[in-house]
Amino acid sequence: MLPDTTEVMIIGAGPTGLALSIALHQAGVDHVLVERLAMGLNTSRAGVVHAQTLQSLESLGVAGRLVELGLKLDDFAIRDRDRTLLKLGFDNLPSPYPYVLMIPQNLTEEILAERIAKLGGVIHRGVEAKAVTQDRDGAHVTVVQNGREKTISARYVVGADGMHSVVREAAGIGFDGEAYDGVFVLADVRLDWPLGPTEVSLLFSPAGLVVVAPLPDGSYRIVATVDEAPEKPGIADIQALLDSRGPSGDGARVLDLIWSSRFRVHHRIAKSYRNERLFVMGxxxxxHSPAGGQGMNTGLIDAVVLGELLGEVINGVRPESDLSLYEALRRPAAQEVIELAGRLTNMALARAPLLRILRNIALGLVNRIPTIKRGITLKLSGLSRAKMATLPAPSQSGVRKQPTKSEVKLVA
Structure with missing residues (x-):
């Protein structure tokens, strides 16, 4: 049953909302997590978890389980069909997780949800947030469950509710940017793949971009840019993409289609991550573009940072003014990610012959310079943004720690 009041209300139970709930549970903070959908999605969507994300998720107690169920890959390659332009190795990253971890998003969400259940938490599914307001006394969320409206009051509300966020709109926060031309095709397939299941491959061609990445169950994730696509691309559509963009020698052969979709990609960033009691994340x-596999990773780290910060403010370890640290750390990180994904996408979408030649020459030169390659792997892994994933130590002056609920129970 939904309560009337809570300390923190989280709207959206995708990966970011789930991760924030875990962090708040561990901090002993009363909160409510609601999700419009009656059940979690069973499609894989985001498929990669990077090293810095795994390091951040250690604090939530889920990194080990992700590694156990995921597929570790050392290599990321950019190719122009048959020609290797740039090959990056992740096996020497300065991290306990020196690899790219391939794991479908639905499995990531299952692991996060299991952790919430283990902590005694509940995900309130089939609950839609219709309106959010705030005043000096708190924030108020009107939700609908089984056709009935209810208002829940909270000290803080966090929008983990996607691109069309109700919380962001209620907070009056702008969402700067625009959509890329065309659409992206996303599919998981069984595949005879000449490059084998050992690398993430980003392939350029005059026809456009295609990404092919192995998944733990032996299937492959396909991501491609197209001018137009059916709502659910079929085997013939995916085969045509690989025929025109993949290796031209021993071509790929699609054996089975597990699922597919199309979507339009935007590159946008919120003008602010907070308006008083309202926050946005993920x-x-x-x-931004899925090139580089950064989206879910950036959102998960948002959740870890915000969860730690809210926990310390509510428990009296930090002053409320420290809530500004969330935007100060995480918005610049998102800006860097958007620029990285944008550069990769713009390179891939180059159609003019001269631009393609110049791009290939530039990537070939980069491939010969270890220091530059090292810098790219650090960016892709997120390790170059580690400082933006770490809160500074709280100042203890003038701050009195309030007991958590669990501590109150122990005293009682």
Missing amino acids: DAAHV
């Missing part, structure tokens, strides 16, 4: 705060 896709509600930033969206």
